Amino acid sequence: MPVNPQVGRLDHVRTPEQTLFTPRTPRVVAARRLHRRRDRETTGRFLAEGPQAVREALARPGVVAELFGTPTALDRYAELVAAATDGAVPVSPLSDDALDALTETVAPQGIVAVCHRIDVPIDTALDRAPRLVAVLAEIRDPGNAGTVLRTADAAGAGAVVFAGNAVDPYNGKCVRSSAGSLFHLDLVRATEPVGAVERLRAAGLTVLAASGYGETDLDELTDAGGLARPTAWLFGSEAHGLPPELAEAADARVRVPLHGRAESLNLAAAAAVCLYASARALRAGPGVSTAERA
């Protein structure tokens, strides 16, 4: 867990409900700017909206910098307010207008947290010897990225790497699509994807590139025991696939078999099939942990 030295400096006295923050309150103005990538980059903060995301964020000490909610929502989610207060996180009530300013969904659920960025260097993630890793290479669509992150969490991945010119993992739609999973695993940002692949392999992980044109059939690889060892899966964008140099850098390029007449699977479906094939093989097979191999 990242330790954040700023938390101690924040005021954690709850503002009385009668003085609701408006869209013009300076802290709301500052938080609203986090809808923009540039401001997320410069401040190292991002927004997580809705009770599920807020709950998962609060479960990681030091992540939530500030909690906002309408009076109704702060009453409804009293356990989240209590967790915030226990963690010395300031909680402030919002007017409905201010909530609209801080949220992007049509029907916001009244509560939103300002969070400190949570990504870790790839070596930190690898030190924990994850047996399953997903690498999102050049994936631009935030909904797709968040969905794959959620699926990776469900399949038991220990880390997800946003590599190259991928979407910002702190993009609001990506955070929402991850349904809280953003906070469950080690998030890594790697600007240099081929270097990240080299680090993954050096840590003992087999690197597999998911590709509709791959030379290796997923079922055949599974039958041959090729998934029963720590694995990093590389996924590219649905529109452009994996960059050729990244596909080449992998140990194998693996295609999900197409039994019917569909020309391809969409990204979320392909990632689910690959990650769950690994999850099943890792649990069933004579897997060797990264730590044991190192």
Place this chain on the structure above:
Amino acid sequence: MPVNPQVGRLDHVRTPEQTLFTPRTPRVVAARRLHRRRDRETTGRFLAEGPQAVREALARPGVVAELFGTPTALDRYAELVAAATDGAVPVSPLSDDALDALTETVAPQGIVAVCHRIDVPIDTALDRAPRLVAVLAEIRDPGNAGTVLRTADAAGAGAVVFAGNAVDPYNGKCVRSSAGSLFHLDLVRATEPVGAVERLRAAGLTVLAASGYGETDLDELTDAGGLARPTAWLFGSEAHGLPPELAEAADARVRVPLHGRAESLNLAAAAAVCLYASARALRAGPGVSTAERA
């Protein structure tokens, strides 16, 4: 393949390119109305836009009633125009304005087909003894429905059933999300989902309800050989799950294992894992075909 008696009555002389159809041309006005479900229901027609969908629609004789495209697109996709002409399908050139009127995407690819509905009664689909069927029960989101349809095609399903108050399969976003797969398999619409489940079981299919709260673990069911026989999977909406009476009507309620801390998978991912588990078991195992059981 449905035989459509209307095709023979349509004029299939190609209009010269100099007389482009505009948004006010009566046939464009009529086609544009197909964006509305009501008009799709009353006419029995729907729109398929883009070269991939048009190609798949033309591959089924009697499905395409009329083809429209900008002059540029009709030149670019000359093989589609030739296929249409061979099938006595009228081809008409559109102005850019008329294309905008007939398409829903931001960057339409210049070509759009008016198609006759292609769904068949469930008994017709079952007569072909499908070994894998997906039932979309009360799924309202057209993108989700189209994605699951595409995944079902990729996994080798012979039929997809839109059951109960599900989205209209001919909704433009559903057609686009299916990426042509709508035309690859038997499409069934069943207003009465429990009755459809009874028909599926009577035809020898095991009926499995995908449910995050299911009593049966997917991996355990796979290991026990429970997927190595003809199977119909029931999928409900992400927001509401399966209607209880439908989950009860299934032979088992099956959960995809959650190895990490995600609370659930999204619909597209869960459907991909379930359908591919079946596809693998059906190919590997001592499967008994529906025809042999009947």
